[in-house]
Amino acid sequence: GLAWAPDHRTLYYIDSPRRRVERHAYDPSTGELAAHPAGLVLVDTAAQLPDALPDGMASDSEGHVWVAFWGAGRVCRYHGITGQLLRDV
Numbered sequence: 001g002l003a004w005a006p007d008h009r010t011l012y013y014i015d016s017p018r019r020r021v022e023r024h025a026y027d028p029s030t031g032e033l034a035a036h037p038a039g040l041v042l043v044d045t046a047a048q049l050p051d052a053l054p055d056g057m058a059s060d061s062e063g064h065v066w067v068a069f070w071g072a073g074r075v076c077r078y079h080g081i082t083g084q085l086l087r088d089v
Contacts, residue, residue: 006061060077
């Protein structure tokens with residue numbers, strides 16, 4: 001999955017095999033990506049949901065990330081900067 005933060009300067013990417021959500025600095029004028037200054041891995045989901053794969057994703061108007069988990073029947077909302085779990089549905 002891919003999602004952009006509301007300011008279009010951060011790209012979130014799900015690496016399903018590694019079971020993590022990454023964030024990359026994104027330059028909308030050039031389309032170039034780089035490791036985000038705040039760190040590449042936003043969330044390592046392996047410890048939270050060991051039997052599920054992060055699959056689909058969306059960013060909300062507050063800049064947080066919603067991640068759907070295949071094999072768990074769950075959607076989790078994470079803080080877009082800290083990666084803190086904010087909600088589990």
